[in-house]
Amino acid sequence: xxxxxxxxxxxxxxxxxxxxxxxxxxxxxxxxxxxxxxxxxxxxxxxxxxxxxxxxxxxxxxxxxxxxxxxxxxxxxxxxxxxxxxxxxxxxxxxxxxxxxxxxxxxxxxxxxxxxxxxxxxxxxxxxxxxxxxxxxxxxxxxxxxxxxxxxxxxxxxxxxxxxxxxxxxxxxxxxxxxxxxxxxxxxxxxxxxxxxxxxx
Amino acid sequence: xxxxxxxxxxxxxxxxxxxxxxxxxxxxxxxxxxxxxxxxxxxxxxxxxxxxxxxxxxxxxxxxxxxxxxxxxxxxxxxxxxxxxxxxxxxxxxxxxxxxxxxxxxxxxxxxxxxxxxxxxxxxxxxxxxxxxxxxxxxxxxxxxxxxxxxxxxxxxxxxxxxxxxxxxxxxxxxxxxxxxxxxxxxxxxxxxxxxxxxxxxxxxxxxxxxxxxxxxxxxxxxxxxxxxxxxxxxxxxxxxxxxxxxxxxxxxxxxxxxxxxxxxxxxxxxxxxxxxxxxxxxxxxxxxxxxxxxxxxxxxxxxxxxxxxxxxxxxxxxxxxxxxxxxxxxxxxxxxxxxxxxxxxxxxxxxxxxxxxxxxxxxxxxxxxxxxxxxxxxxxxxxxxxxxxxxxxxxxxxxxxxxxxxxxxxxxxxxxxxxxxxxxxxxxxxxxxxxxxxxxxxxxxxxxxxxxxxxxxxxxxxxxxxxxxxxx
Numbered sequence: 001x002x003x004x005x006x007x008x009x010x011x012x013x014x015x016x017x018x019x020x021x022x023x024x025x026x027x028x029x030x031x032x033x034x035x036x037x038x039x040x041x042x043x044x045x046x047x048x049x050x051x052x053x054x055x056x057x058x059x060x061x062x063x064x065x066x067x068x069x070x071x072x073x074x075x076x077x078x079x080x081x082x083x084x085x086x087x088x089x090x091x092x093x094x095x096x097x098x099x100x101x102x103x104x105x106x107x108x109x110x111x112x113x114x115x116x117x118x119x120x121x122x123x124x125x126x127x128x129x130x131x132x133x134x135x136x137x138x139x140x141x142x143x144x145x146x147x148x149x150x151x152x153x154x155x156x157x158x159x160x161x162x163x164x165x166x167x168x169x170x171x172x173x174x175x176x177x178x179x180x181x182x183x184x185x186x187x188x189x190x191x192x193x194x195x196x197x198x199x200x201x
Numbered sequence: 202x203x204x205x206x207x208x209x210x211x212x213x214x215x216x217x218x219x220x221x222x223x224x225x226x227x228x229x230x231x232x233x234x235x236x237x238x239x240x241x242x243x244x245x246x247x248x249x250x251x252x253x254x255x256x257x258x259x260x261x262x263x264x265x266x267x268x269x270x271x272x273x274x275x276x277x278x279x280x281x282x283x284x285x286x287x288x289x290x291x292x293x294x295x296x297x298x299x300x301x302x303x304x305x306x307x308x309x310x311x312x313x314x315x316x317x318x319x320x321x322x323x324x325x326x327x328x329x330x331x332x333x334x335x336x337x338x339x340x341x342x343x344x345x346x347x348x349x350x351x352x353x354x355x356x357x358x359x360x361x362x363x364x365x366x367x368x369x370x371x372x373x374x375x376x377x378x379x380x381x382x383x384x385x386x387x388x389x390x391x392x393x394x395x396x397x398x399x400x401x402x403x404x405x406x407x408x409x410x411x412x413x414x415x416x417x418x419x420x421x422x423x424x425x426x427x428x429x430x431x432x433x434x435x436x437x438x439x440x441x442x443x444x445x446x447x448x449x450x451x452x453x454x455x456x457x458x459x460x461x462x463x464x465x466x467x468x469x470x471x472x473x474x475x476x477x478x479x480x481x482x483x484x485x486x487x488x489x490x491x492x493x494x495x496x497x498x499x500x501x502x503x504x505x506x507x508x509x510x511x512x513x514x515x516x517x518x519x520x521x522x523x524x525x526x527x528x529x530x531x532x533x534x535x536x537x538x539x540x541x542x543x544x545x546x547x548x549x550x551x552x553x554x555x556x557x558x559x560x561x562x563x564x565x566x567x568x569x570x571x572x573x574x575x576x577x578x579x580x581x582x583x584x585x586x587x588x589x590x591x592x593x594x595x596x597x598x599x600x601x602x603x604x605x606x607x608x609x610x611x612x613x614x615x616x617x618x619x620x621x622x623x624x625x626x627x628x629x630x631x632x633x634x635x636x637x638x639x640x641x642x643x644x645x646x647x648x649x650x651x652x653x654x655x656x657x658x659x660x661x662x663x664x665x666x667x668x669x670x671x672x673x674x
Contacts, residue, residue, distance in 0.1 A: 016526070017519035018399060018499050022636040027617045031268060031284035033242035033291055035352075045638045050624070074519045076400040079433065080636060081615075082335040082349035083240065102400050105435045106335060106349050113353035163367070165226045176353070177253070180361045183220050183228060187256075187363060190219040190230050198216075200456035200464040201232045201328060 002115035003173035007096050008142040009069030012059045013133035017074035021107060024078065024086040038085055039092030060093070064136035070143065072126065072133045073100040077118075078107025087114045097143050099150065101126050112166045113176065117145060119160045128156065145171055206474035208371045209440050210406045213346040213471070217329050219363055229366045232328035232345075234358050235314045236263040236301070238292040239617065240333030244356035245295040254299070256362040261301040262323050265289045266313045268617040269306050271580050271607040276307070280619065299359075312583025312609035315339040315552040319423065320583055322452025326441035326468040331358055336552045336633065337436075338429040342422035343449070344441035344471045346406070349430065369435055370480040372405035373473075376413035378487040383667040385562065386421030387554060387631070387650035389413065389485075390428040391493045395503030397483060402434030405481060408473060409439050413487035419448040420558035427553045428633050431500040440472040492666050494539055495635045495648040497527035502635070506653070506665045510537040530637055531645050532625070539663050542647070546628040547577040547658040548640070549651055550607075551614035554631035555582025557589050559651040564595040566655035566669055572603040573661035578620070579604050580612040602658070616641045629657035 029041045047058045054061045060068060071077075071090075077100040078086060087110045090098070098111070099119045111118045121129065132139055132152040139153035145167060150158045169176065180187075194201060207215070220228040234257075241263070248254070255261055268285040269275060278286060289306065296303035302323075304311045310321065315336055318324045330340045330347035333355040340347035350364065358364060374393055394401075407429050409422075417425065422439050429437025446465060449455045456464045491505035502524075504511070512535035513524040528535065533542070549555075549563050560581065579599045581587035587609055590596050596606050613620040614632035622628055622644025631654050635646040647663060656664040 015519065015522070017523045020499075020634075020636045022634070022639050026638055026642070027615050030239050030617060031282070031288055033246070033288060035243050045642055050642065074523075076403070076433070079399055080335065080634060082333055082337075082351055084243075084333075084351035084353060087351075102403060104400075104433060105403060106351060106430075110351035110353065113351060163226075164224050165222065165365070176365055177251075177357050177360050180228060180357065180363060180365065186220040186228065187230070187361060191362075194230070198327075198464075198467065200325065200460045 001113070001173045001175060004096060004115050004117050004145055004170040006142065006144045006146070007069060008140050010065060010067055010137050011070035011072050011129065011133040011141045012065040012068035013130050014059060014071055014073045015130055018076045018079055019073055020080035021078060021083050021086040022080055025083065025089040030083055030085050035088050036092055038089035039094070042089040042093045067094065069094055070097045070099065070141055071095055072129045073098060075101045077103050079104040082106045084110045084114070087111050087116050091116055099126065099129055112170060115170065115173065117143065117170060119143070119150065121158065121160060125158050128152065206477040208473045208477045208479065209344060209408055209438055209471055210346065210371055211477070213327055213329065214368055216327070225367060227366050227368065228363045229329060231331050231358050231362055231364055232260060233318070233323050233330045234261045235318050235330065235332035235337065236261060236355065237267055237314050237332070237334060238265040238288045239267045240352050241295065241355055242288060242291045243352050244359055245299065247356040248359060253360045255301060255359045258300040259302070260362065261359065262318065263292055263296045263301055264304040264311055264314050264317050265292050265306055267611045267615065269610045270619050271610045271612045272619070273608060275608060285618070309584040309588065312586065313552045313555060313611055315427070316555060316582035316586065319343065320452070320585055322449060322455035325449060325455065325464070326445060327471050331364065335430045336427050339423050339427040339552055341426035341429065341436050341438040342419060343445055344438060344468070346436055346438065348436040369406045370404055371478065372402060372407045372434065372481040373479040373483070374407050374409050375411040375482070375484045376409070376487050377411045377484060378413060379416060380413050380487045380490060383492055383652065383670055384490050385650040385652065386417050386424035388490050388493050390425045391495065391500065391503045391648060392485060392490050393483065394428065394432045394500050395493070396485065397432050399431060399499055399501045400433045402429065402432040405434050407432070407434045407437045409437060411487070414439060415442065418558055419444055420556040423556065424553055428500065431633060441468050492650065492653055494653065494663055496531065496533060496539060497524065498530055498635055498637050499523070499527070500633070500635060500648065502527065504539060506539055506663060508539055510535050510539065512536070540665060542663045543627065544629045544657045544662055545575045545626045546622065547572070547574055547654050548613045548628055548630040548632065549578070549654050550580030550582065550612050551632035552582065553633040554651050555580060555586065557586050559631065560586070560590045560595050563651040563655040564598040566652050566666060567602040567659065568598050570602055570659045572658045574658050577604045577658045578607055578613070580607040581609050583609045613640050615639065629654050629663065
């Protein structure tokens with residue numbers, strides 16, 4: 001997994017609430033057996049017309065935001081299905097960080113498995129970051145995971161919370177499975193005990 | 202010393218902790234892992250690349266459901282697109298290579314993963330159940346802790362039979378009293394989301410309780426838990442009782458003999474202790490719940506069928522713009538009566554409402570009637586549900602009414618298969634999501650119960666099922 005330490009980049013504003021995983025990556029693109037290549041279809045139905053032409057009003061089609069690396073979004077971002085294709089599509093497009101007041105659980109979890117940092121901020125901070133993002137390509141935002149801060153283009157600094165284990169894995173680009181397999185003895189012991197306490201399971 | 206009172210969620214959690222780190226992060230043991238073709242190929246590929254095995258193939262169950270066609274000619278490979286065929290073929294191969302339990306498309310037991318699991322007795326009370334699908338919450342109806350996971354976690358469970366988790370908070374949703382005639386489990390679960398919002402359950406595991414929940418069949422309880430995720434909750438739970446045990450007994454993978462007795466004794470301990478703490482409580486009177494429909498593009502956009510389309514001005518904050526966008530997408534005008542909305546298509550099926558009881562409820566309304574919509578389809582949740590419906594004569598009622606009688610699969614619930622809406626096509630659907638484009642780009646979805654879907658099929662518009670009831674459904 002790609003490491004995440006600090007990121008300075010363009011933030012795209014997406015104030016819509018309840019942006020769901022069907023919007024992020026519509027179902028017709030889930031028929032892949034790979035993780036890569038989904039970036040061109042990120043937000044497909046909001047981004048392109050039925051004949052595949054770009055919809056100029058859509059934020060990521062605007063010249064200022066075509067290289068955005070951060071999204072500032074409305075409440076409950078990523079609600080809906082468990083499809084990991086949603087963070088894969090974001091990552092493939094180049095988005096490494098999403099900031100919102102709230103995220104759906106499964107999406108939030110999936111981000112950390114893919115080197116994407118989802119940040120929860122209170123409404124008043126999201127409002128400031130949204131306004132900053134609307135300034136366009138010259139307004140670069142800095143996200144520093146080590147110090148757990150977001151710095152706006154005009155130097156306002158906001159702290160955020162992140163789970164210590166997830167932070168450790170992101171900063172070091174660690175694979176969860178490898179870490180868990182180090183606890184094989186605990187898993188073996190659990191299974192041996194469960195074989196007597198819950199033999200039907 | 203007496204132990205502190207615990208919730209049902211607390212008890213199941215405690216019994217599955219393999220390891221707890223100092224910061225509270227837990228390694229949780231997974232009893233059942235359900236797998237389908239869309240969210241698993243990259244996980245199996247990951248195992249191959251690292252030379253890892255499936256740790257517990259006997260606890261892993263796979264079935265293709267999302268992108269398989271549901272037409273009668275689906276054995277003909279030409280009914281599938283190339284990419285869908287590759288995904289299903291990949292699951293066939295992965296199931297064989299890794300030695301996991303498998304129900305291929307040709308097996309009569311094939312169906313939607315969340316219908317097959319309980320039907321085959323894989324899902325049992327007190328278990329942890331995961332699947333790379335958000336509607337895994339369905340299995341909570343058995344008092345099992347069940348939730349959706351992403352593909353990276355699918356790989357993690359395949360390799361380790363565990364998940365890295367932090368414990369969620371406890372939320373109680375109590376439905377008191379009894380439901381009125383014509384009101385179903387679907388109306389309960391939609392009404393709860395209407396009350397709490399789609400983010401109301403974020404960070405929580407919901408336990409549904411109260412007399413109205415107790416009075417539901419297992420099928421109804423699965424419908425309620427299925428949509429816990431639409432309320433933002435990772436999982437929904439219902440404490441097991443005699444109905445649960447009766448449903449489970451004798452299923453192919455349910456315990457037998459002495460193991461059954463031991464299991465039963467354990468299952469009877471699975472309830473929330475008196476005085477246990479809930480972080481959030483929602484109470485709704487069963488009598489106050491009406492047959493409901495959704496009008497917008499979020500499952501929280503719910504109103505009784507007797508209501509009118511709301512105006513963006515009725516909302517505050519970010520929801521104002523979201524409602525404007527929804528109404529435009531849905532082609533609706535504020536103030537319009539919901540019962541005046543004309544329907545093109547009716548879809549009955551999905552892991553929310555594709556079980557035998559759902560088909561019975563729809564058939565009771567349809568018996569002897571004809572559809573007044575352009576297209577209507579019934580997609581049973583599994584091959585066995587389909588067979589039972591044929592035996593009970595339900596299939597003939599649907600066919601006589603003008604419905605297409607399909608084979609099992611996810612079908613138009615997510616339209617990853619040939620069953621899709623056209624732009625602007627308006628559908629009354631018993632499924633679980635009314636998101637933009639969910640049932641096909643530009644398609645307009647109204648979520649409702651099977652009885653309400655049947656009523657809409659007969660009249661050609663959203664209709665209060667109670668006006669068509671000749672007997673209690």
